[in-house]
Amino acid sequence: MPPDAAARARARVHELESTRRLLDERLRERFPGYSELVHAPLPTVAEVSQRLAQDEALVMLLSGEADLYVWVVAAEELPPFKRVAITASALRGLVARVRTSLEFSGPRGRPPA
Numbered sequence: 001m002p003p004d005a006a007a008r009a010r011a012r013v014h015e016l017e018s019t020r021r022l023l024d025e026r027l028r029e030r031f032p033g034y035s036e037l038v039h040a041p042l043p044t045v046a047e048v049s050q051r052l053a054q055d056e057a058l059v060m061l062l063s064g065e066a067d068l069y070v071w072v073v074a075a076e077e078l079p080p081f082k083r084v085a086i087t088a089s090a091l092r093g094l095v096a097r098v099r100t101s102l103e104f105s106g107p108r109g110r111p112p113a
Helices: 003-030 034-038 045-051 088-102
Strands: 057-063 067-074 081-085
Touching (some): 045 067
C-alpha cells in the first residue's frame, strides 16, 4: 500500500472513530437508559437456571468447521457440555431439515410430510 494511501486510511479511521464517539455521546444524552439496556450484564448460569421451569432448558450452540459445541442449562442441573463432531456443511443440512419441519404450510396447518 502506498504511503499516501495508508495515511488516508488512518485519517478515515480516525474520522469514523470521532463520529462514533460523538454519536455515542448524543445517545447517552438523549436516551440515558439506552447504554444500560444495550450493555446489560450477562446473567450467570445460576440466574438463568433459577428462571427456568422444571420442564424448560436453555440450549446454547457454537459451531465450528468440524465441531458443534452444545451447552444445556436446566432448572436444577449443572450445565452439561458436549462436543459433537460434525462438519459445517452437515450442520447446515440438519438446520435446513429442522427449518423445513417447522414450516406449517401443509394442509390444515400440518407440517409437510
